[in-house]
Amino acid sequence: MSVQQYLTPLTAGEALAQLAGFAGEGRLIAGGTDLMLWLKKKKFSPKALIDITGIEEFQSLEESGGELIIGAAATHAEVALHPAVRRLAPVLAEACGSVGSPQVRNIATVAGNVVSAQPAADAAVALVALGAQAEIISSGGRRAIPVEELYTGAGGSTVDSTREIVGRIVVRAPGPGGGSAFVRMSPREALALPIVNVAAVLYTDGSVITSARLAIGPVARQPFRPLQAEKLLAGAPMGSLEAFEKAAETAGRESSPRDSLLRGSALYRRQLVRVLVRRALQEATVRIAPGKEG
Amino acid sequence: MTGTQIISFTLNGEQVEVAVKPAESLADVLRKKLLLTGTKKGCEEGECGACTVLLGGRPVNSCLIPAMKARGKEVITIEGLSPSGELHPIQQAFIEAGAVQCGFCTPGLILSAKSLLDRTPLPEEEEIKTELSGHLCRCTGYTQFVEAVRLAAEKMKQS
Numbered sequence: 001m002s003v004q005q006y007l008t009p010l011t012a013g014e015a016l017a018q019l020a021g022f023a024g025e026g027r028l029i030a031g032g033t034d035l036m037l038w039l040k041k042k043k044f045s046p047k048a049l050i051d052i053t054g055i056e057e058f059q060s061l062e063e064s065g066g067e068l069i070i071g072a073a074a075t076h077a078e079v080a081l082h083p084a085v086r087r088l089a090p091v092l093a094e095a096c097g098s099v100g101s102p103q104v105r106n107i108a109t110v111a112g113n114v115v116s117a118q119p120a121a122d123a124a125v126a127l128v129a130l131g132a133q134a135e136i137i138s139s140g141g142r143r144a145i146p147v148e149e150l151y152t153g154a155g156g157s158t159v160d161s162t163r164e165i166v167g168r169i170v171v172r173a174p175g176p177g178g179g180s181a182f183v184r185m186s187p188r189e190a191l192a193l194p195i196v197n198v199a200a201v202l203y204t205d206g207s208v209i210t211s212a213r214l215a216i217g218p219v220a221r222q223p224f225r226p227l228q229a230e231k232l233l234a235g236a237p238m239g240s241l242e243a244f245e246k247a248a249e250t251a252g253r254e255s256s257p258r259d260s261l262l263r264g265s266a267l268y269r270r271q272l273v274r275v276l277v278r279r280a281l282q283e284a285t286v287r288i289a290p291g292k293e294g
Numbered sequence: 295m296t297g298t299q300i301i302s303f304t305l306n307g308e309q310v311e312v313a314v315k316p317a318e319s320l321a322d323v324l325r326k327k328l329l330l331t332g333t334k335k336g337c338e339e340g341e342c343g344a345c346t347v348l349l350g351g352r353p354v355n356s357c358l359i360p361a362m363k364a365r366g367k368e369v370i371t372i373e374g375l376s377p378s379g380e381l382h383p384i385q386q387a388f389i390e391a392g393a394v395q396c397g398f399c400t401p402g403l404i405l406s407a408k409s410l411l412d413r414t415p416l417p418e419e420e421e422i423k424t425e426l427s428g429h430l431c432r433c434t435g436y437t438q439f440v441e442a443v444r445l446a447a448e449k450m451k452q453s
Contacts, residue, residue: 101428190427
């Protein structure tokens with residue numbers, strides 16, 4: 001292994017200076033559950049690992065003015081159990097609770113789930129459906145970019161972890177009249193990547209769906225939004241099974257899962273998209289009415 | 295140059311200092327440098343749970359995390375469960391429930407059980423199953439684990 005140093009900066013500025021000092025040969029590490037494997041497989045061979053989980057501002061995990069702030073060090077377990085996340089964005093709590101295993105969730109970070117850029121990544125799929133924004137910190141300053149736009153289109157992340165940091169992820173909660181849900185099908189409940197996962201977020205005025213956002217994985221090289229299906233839902237009466245069926249059908253047509261020895265045939269997975277989109281929409285609807293459980 | 299650093303952390307209740315390489319896994323440091331071979335290495339990919347130890351009271355895959363992450367923290371391995379040398383009630387329960395066969399997955403499972411029981415003294419069956427879901431066993435099957443944790447909870451309540 002070529003790693004020669006393990007650094008633990010205390011501020012974002014210090015981390016950036018260390019990255020700059022290694023000029024592309026230093027790499028950020030958060031939870032490390034993906035990175036440690038990639039180091040072993042020589043996908044990356046950095047000279048230095050720069051651990052950002054000790055940076056205080058990255059440890060935040062809170063609700064503020066209807067927004068959920070998820071610091072770069074927040075783990076899947078912390079987000080899955082956080083009362084405000086469960087109340088305001090159950091889709092995210094459920095997705096975070098589906099990743100890996102308890103041992104992985106205790107260490108792997110949600111921001112890392114995004115930067116790893118795996119198309120099946122449960123938390124990232126939920127964040128795309130929620131329209132979450134990532135705050136990118138680089139030598140040029142801080143800028144907010146939708147999580148959805150952090151994918152290169154070729155299965156990678158636009159975030160260069162040798163030069164910049166995802167400092168936090170900000171989620172605008174769907175608010176009153178909103179509801180969200182995450183559903184997933186996998187060979188077993190733990191330690192299994194999903195065959196298909198779906199995150200649904202509905203916005204309503206109490207009787208009509210004003211807008212809807214769906215994200216599906218892994219049916220493309222990144223979390224996939226079936227835009228036609230979303231469009232069909234806007235304006236439909238809340239809880240209309242007919243509208244849900246139509247949207248699910250459309251989402252199935254829009255997505256293009258591949259034949260996979262691990263995940264099943266494209267035909268089967270496309271059918272699964274239909275079923276899971278419908279279920280996610282129904283489940284999200286159940287959660288709209290305030291005071292109801294969920 | 296490998297940039298070895300000396301770190302200290304609390305291991306099974308005692309302060310230890312050990313020299314670690316920058317990307318060396320906690321599992322390797324525990325097994326090869328601190329000679330605590332109760333922590334097993336199975337898949338080395340975070341799939342099997344055999345390497346599970348408690349870091350700050352929570353189960354983690356020690357094969358997937360750099361030992362550097364233990365710096366200044368508290369680590370518990372199976373060797374530290376019962377410093378007196380007598381069996382811990384969870385260990386006793388695993389034996390009584392027939393939840394041990396070849397033993398390779400046992401240390402990790404027992405540590406996950408401990409973490410759960412420390413937080414939730416009387417867990418529901420679903421909670422037990424979820425907490426143990428990150429462990430693979432090829433001998434006993436899984437129902438005995440659930441039974442063992444239930445039994446352990448009773449034993450710990452009595453003592």
